[in-house]
Amino acid sequence: MFSDNFSLNLVELGHFSAHLAMVVVLVQGLAPMLAKPLQQPRLAAISVNAAIAAFVLTSIGGLSLIHAFVTSNFSVMLVAQHSNTALPMFYKVAALWGNHEGSLYLWVWILTLFTAMVAWHGRRRYPERLPVILGVQGWLALGFFGLILFLSNPFERLLPVPVDGHDLNPLLQDPGMVIHPPMLYLGYVGFSVPFAFAIAALVTQWKSEVWIGWIRHWALVAWAFLTTGIMLGGWWAYYELGWGGYWAWDPVENASFMPWLLGTALIHSITVQDRRRMLHSWNIFLVITTFSLSLLGTFLVRSGVLSSVHAFAVDPGRGAYILMFMTLVLSVSFGIFLTKGRYQQAQEAITSFLSRESLFVWNNVIFTVACACVLLGTLYPLALEALTAAKITVGAPYFNAVMIPIFLVAILLMAIGPLVPWRKASVERLRQRLLVPGVLALVAASVMWIFFRPIHWTGPVATGLVVLGLGTLFTDLWRSVQVRRSQHQGEGLGRATARTVAANRRHYGGMLVHFGILVIVMGLVGSGLFRSEKSVAMVPGDVLEIGGERLRFDGVRTVQGANYQAVQARVTVLDGGYVVLPERRQYMRQEAPTTESGIHSNLLRDVYVVIAEPVGEKWAMRAFVNPLVQFIWLGGLILIAGVVVSLSDKLSPSRRRTLSRAEGARA
Amino acid sequence: MPKFSAMVLSAVLLCGLSAWAGDVTEDPVERQMLDIAKDLRCAVCQNEPVSDSKSDLATDMRAIIREKLEAGESREQIVAYFVERYGNYVLLKPPYQGTGTVLWVMPLLMLVAVGGFAFVYLRSRSRRTLPATPELSEEDKARIRAAREEVDS
């Protein structure tokens, strides 16, 4: 009884902390604004302490909710609706963000975490601007606390207390789903940091040489998390949804993809500002827009305006709140931007259209258009319905048709961009450098065209571009290593390579990210164009030949899970004798059965088997052989490693500037 | 040695088993059916194609596609059958004419607009003459060398 009381009181404590946190973030937002009119400059510094306090308080609230889930405290409505006693512990914790209220709480929790991190990071590095940055984040947090505490309160109690709870959506009971939302939110919310920096820069007329490095740092962090979140989402869809694919262009997937696309444009164009001191206002515009798209994503997912497999319960009231909040944030930030955005002018000119900075501008064109196309495809059905009451669907075939050509152009830019020097490229030298990779690319494309005909045109083109990209990447590294070895006689190849990379971690980190992207593209081409798929009915003993593999169906048995019952099929991959065990699960308290695919992976291909319903004596089965799918996840890991390498570059912005100017003078 | 014989035994067993078990082949009509179903949206589901959905309606729709294929109807006829009853809503790929036009034209227009804007920007930037970067003094150069060495080491 004591423990029950303790548990109850803990939730009340958490609830109280959350309310207190809301007051604290209000202080955090107000303090820097009031400091000047009240002529109390020291007042602004309160926001630093407030940021830390808000994080601590929000954490108490969050931990009390997790405690309620773990102890199955069904007096909390959220726990009663989304968890039950039979749920495995792992998923009890994750159940916090497997629903509307809890996921919003996670959102604001991560926001206060980022704010606290900025407060810590900036206390020495940029103390005089810190209060304003924290102030901006305080107002954002206030908006979300308002939504959480007044419209979707996760601390809501339920009386009388039910004996057991409902269940977490079985589709969400997957390891990928446990970490996918936090990663995605770390990305979404992470872009609030560059946003706060940009607003602070505009308001305080902060010199861009100072803030550009910090914005780059935080934007890369957010971008890396967003990428991880999206990759994990694909991973989850692949392993859990049982249709053999990983990306469906679902509106909610698009909602996370839009900030990613614009974020990608941002991390490139920031470099132009850093190295060539131009595009200041464009960068600020990008930062604001990227964060706006994060908010838009939250709105689309949480309001139910778009139907999607990922959407939680439809609730127009909350939708209206988020929309109003988003409109407010957008109008204030764009208002500030329009009135103050011109405080800093470009200080250098474009020397040539064939230069790194010019290619970066084209990169921005491609990614902006890509983002706009996703936005168009996602919202056009809504627009059409609002205006004419007609209804259409914009599905995967549309996005593939529109986006793949855009991405191919992006890969082309990616392949040649790093070869082109800043300021002005010599056409002759560029041709020299592109010759070998270019020939290799043409050979690769023709080989694919000849041996795999008939094939969709994207196959050879993408293959050629990947080879071109790999070629330029490695010849570029090779050349630098050679230069180093000529300067440092007696250095071994490995050591010289390591030193070259270490000396310019920022550049080579970026190149590693590009390499990761190329690996992902290989996976996409392999699994997108060379997938074999068969849908058959089998009796035990039957053998199915698919994509060069022979699969034998051995039979089915029933298995009892912690909170489900399943029919498990045993399928042997005859070449190698691997066994896969696809399941058809019936969770307690859920009507529709779910499928658990049986997958055997190696680097070159995945065998992917899904068991459907029995047809008389036979069992309906869907089998896929997906070539190179593992390349996608592998490429994702390489990409993250690249961001880490790039971020480990510890040069201060001013020192870097001196260096870059020196390079310019030498050129 | 026993390990080896076990391997041989299991290999023989496997061969034997696969020898008498029937090789199943996919029904070609099933494949055609799924190819059509892949581009149709299941109306009750949320953004799922008819080919992947477990819902009742999707199952019925698959059965109808099958029947129509067996009756010799073409892909276009079958798709048109569903569009007549459910509207363009069932098409995962929006039509090129009518309400879908905007979707196919806009990406190109946006590319031209944003690209044109970038072109104008780059040209205006390249025409602008800015004060030349001042020559580096000896002192500057020394600082750069120092910084470089620090980085390289």
Added chain:
Amino acid sequence: MKKFLIPIGIFVLLGLLLWRGLSLDPRKIPSPLIGKPLASFELATVAEPDKRIKNSDLQGQVYLLNVWASWCVACRQEHPLLMDMSREKVVPIIGLNYKDQRDDAVGFLSGMGNPYDMSLMDPDGRLGIELGVYGVPETFLIDKQGVIRYKHIGPISEQALQKTILPLIREHS
């Protein structure tokens, strides 16, 4: 800074659009069959399994075709309204018993009352797909020429009945 007004203008339009979008129901799909003749069919009824009713048998009158099933929860919600209509003899109501078992259907009608002049049996849901049905209940208004004039998705509410369905019935009869 003027050039940035264009994208910002787009965001404003977006906001208005989303605001409008909040009040739309993503689950309702307009039917392209309005103004088209009712598909032809030949079906048994719940009461008389051996009889076959053709669409031509129903022509010459304005009637409601209500798609229902004993397993459908929302149908129970609109059922009293249908009972009232049938008692007041506003208009004949023809049921379309969708993907159901005869025994269950008979049980449903004897328990809840039968508002239907007759209920056609569509056990495999084929007529349902012909009519573009994707959820139950759905209600069609058919005119004297056998042309579909209106389709209501979901349970009929008092408001929908008074504001839309009754005026349309008056207009067409």
